[in-house]
Amino acid sequence: MAGRVSNLALRLATAAVGVPVILALLYLAPAWAFYALVFPVALVGVYELLGMTHPDDAVGRVIGVAIAALASLAVYAFPNDPRVLLTVLTLVPVAAPIITLGRLGAMETAALRACGLGFAPLFVALPLTLLAVLRASYGYAGAGAALLALGLGWFADTAAYFAGRFLGRHKLYEAVSPNKTVEGAVGGLLGSVLWATLASLSYLRGVLPPSHAVALGLLAGTFGQAGDLGESMLKRSTGIKDSGAIVPGHGGILDRVDAVIVTAVLVFLYARWTWGPSGP
Secondary structure (H helix, E strand, O other): HHHHHHHHHHHHHHHHHHHHHHHHHHHOOHHHHHHHHHHHHHHHHHHHHHHHHHHOOOOHHHHHHHHHHHHHHHHOOOHHHHHHHHHHHHHHHHHHHHHHHOOOOOOOHHHHHOOOOHHHHHHHHHHHHHHHHHHHHHHHHHHHHHHHHHHHHHHHHHHHHHHHHHHHHOOOEEEOEEEEEEEHHHHHHHHHHHHHHHHHHHOOOOOOOOOHHHHHHHHHHHHHHHHHHHHHHHHHHHHOOOOOOOOOOOHHHHHHHHHHHHHHHHHHHHHHHHOOOOOO
């Protein structure tokens, strides 16, 4: 029990420091300042994921981070050019096995390393970059959209944490994450819908209809938690408990953004399909 209380205190302290910084960068600073935060966070997340696929290959991890950096910069610099996104999405996975071929190492792990090199930049860096693209492309509404995506991941995670802690009885997916419960998942889903509804009534009033908010909350609450489970699967399959220790009370960057990776994509796609490239 003491360990749980200590961990919760660390989580609250981290949020007390991090949330005001994020809000200030979203609403008070120029768009590039928010990207200046997102960019290194994304690269650390990529490095952590490559630590699972390249545990004994520091050079390979650095190469993967370099690929992720170039991909992120390209997408952020040219957010409305589909040729850039298409180039990134096709070139990165094609280049990965070729790079691995040039640095073969142990044949037994070559396939895992090649797949990790092609997967990590696209799975971690691009979705997080889309948060900064939202802020840069849509101004004040874009800041709200980025905040929506972050909240859909983190507020739902907090709701799931407390629902699971106080009400949890039935295991959700014990083979992947033994501590997660069905009750926690339901709490997370309700938290996601609540956050989206609050956004519709406040900082995204007039650009996010309540009906859209509920639908987006349900989608993000479902698939965001699936993203969390997906990251747990990757860690468990490679024998890792936490992806890192950089975030007090949470583990690594990847542990903190696993759901946000999914919610960022969902919110970005919503904005592009409903607001268009020029804004609401």
